[in-house]
Amino acid sequence: MKTLLIIVAFCFTATVEAQNLKPYWVIETNNKKDNTILRIYDVQNVLIHEEMINGKVLNVLARKDRKRINKKVKEILNQEALASGKKIK
Numbered sequence: 001m002k003t004l005l006i007i008v009a010f011c012f013t014a015t016v017e018a019q020n021l022k023p024y025w026v027i028e029t030n031n032k033k034d035n036t037i038l039r040i041y042d043v044q045n046v047l048i049h050e051e052m053i054n055g056k057v058l059n060v061l062a063r064k065d066r067k068r069i070n071k072k073v074k075e076i077l078n079q080e081a082l083a084s085g086k087k088i089k
Helices: 004-018 061-083
Strands: 024-029 033-040 047-054
Touching: 024 061, 033 061, 047 061
Parallel strands: none
Antiparallel strands: 024 033, 033 047
């Protein structure tokens, strides 16, 4: 029974990870809260862009900040796609 549960859990995890194949971003704020670092990773978890935003602290819980980050990420991914000759939606 335990083996069956482990196999089912593994298959579920593999399925969920396989469906989530898109670039993602991470933000980091320093202790002084005077700047934010935006890092963008591709689907292979490779850092493709890093940018420091001085004088602004972004909050991932704030809708306007998430929209701002997503817009910036889309611009950067489009620039990367143009440089490599690929097309991004």
